[in-house]
Amino acid sequence: MKLKESLMSSIVTEKPNVKWEDVAGLESAKEELQQAIIFPLRFPQLFQGSRRARRAILLYGPPGTGKSYLAKAVATEVEHTLFSISSSDLMSKWSGDSEALVRQLFELAREKKPAIIFIDEIDALCSNRDGGPGGGNEDTARMKTEFLVQMDGVGKDNAGVLVLAATNLPWSLDPAVRRRFQRRIHIPLPDLAARKQLFQIHLGDLGRQCSERDLEELARRSEGFSGSDVATAIQDALMVPIKKVHMATHFRKIPHAGAEYYTPCDKTDPGAIAMTWRKVPPNRLKEPPLTAADLFVVMQHVKPSVAPDELDKYVAWTEQFGMEGA
Structure with a gap:
């Protein structure tokens, strides 16, 4: 019962509110997930006899490309019961507890099916058992064996249970674990069109300050960026108005919401008042708008987080074991 109670906290009770259209690009991956998860739930009559729904899908690719975001979508x-699992949920210092936790996880998923078990960074749990780096000791080997048995062992009926996993290191997975995943989908860096969509999504209403041409130029300048890198660049850009307030030596009064507010300005602007942010009333500050020029300045200083030579490893692994998700 204690093991069961510890796993109950991994059940996601609130929907993440991430829609398919919030995921830029990755059309093949979205189609595969919809066919594997949504179709069996909505059209169960299609999955009878020899045609069966997917039982396990692996999403792999560079960090920050949207693997976990797809799981949120x-x-x-x-309306499945979603278990969000990390290595800390299944690893225990007590001998025998780790494999018991794995067994209890799948039993709980079968009780609450239809269910999805999402395992982030699965390479931390199921690395190669050949005794090399990351192979682990006897306890972790038993846990990995139990995981394999629970996924599709003799007498284990996992109908209605889907294992959805994500990893940045697919080549470190044990071959037997790799085989269990019927679909292994490469989630690559976003292409030009996807990066443009990412800027639109992350900027939201602020995106109206940018023209179509500006968005296309931002997408072009962000070659090699992951989705996470684009989000970081926009967060940096959103701090530009704050920096302008902090560095301003002059402010001017502007009408806003039926009152007078202070906004940073140049000392030559009409109505400029020599003052710093320290003298601005806290409830009377209006920050300057974010402009496309601010974004371009920020883009000069943001670097991609994924090295080009790392991408070659994903391409080679995809050619041998996977499929493209973009």
Whole structure:
């Protein structure tokens, strides 16, 4: 019962509110997930006899490309019980507890099916058992064996249970674990069109300050960026108005919401008042708008987080074991 109670906290009770259209690009990956998860729930008559729904899908690719975001979109869309699992949920210092936790996880998922078990960074749990780096000791080997048995061992009926996993290191997975995943989908860096969509999504209403041409130029300048890198660049850009307030030596009064507010200005502007942010009333500050020029300045200083030579490893692994998700 204690093991069961510890796993109950991994059940996601609130929907993440991430829609499919919030995921830029990755059309093949979205189609595969919809066919594997949503279709069996909405059209069960299609999956009878020899045609069966997917039982396990692996999402792999560079960090920050949207693997976990896809899982959130799945959780928002379907009415499955979602278990969000990390290595800390299944690893225990007590001998025998780790494999018991794995067994209890799958039993709990079968009780609450239809269910999805999402395992982030699965390479931390199921690395190669050949005794090399990351192979682990006897306790972790038993845990990995139990994981394999629970996924599709003899007498284990996992109908209605989907294992959805994500990893940045697919080549470190044990071959037997890799085989269990019927679909292994590469989530690559976003292309030009996807990066443009990412800027639109992350900027939201602020995106109206940018023209179509500005967005296309931002997408062009962000070659090699992951989705996470684009989000970081925009967060940096959103801090530009704050920096302008902090560095301003002059402010001017502007009407806003039926009152007078202070906004930074140049000392040559009409109505400029020599003052710093320290003298601005806290409830009377209006920050300057974010402009496309601010974004371009920020883009000069943001670097991609994924090295080009790392991408070659994903391409080679995809050619041998996976499929493209973009």
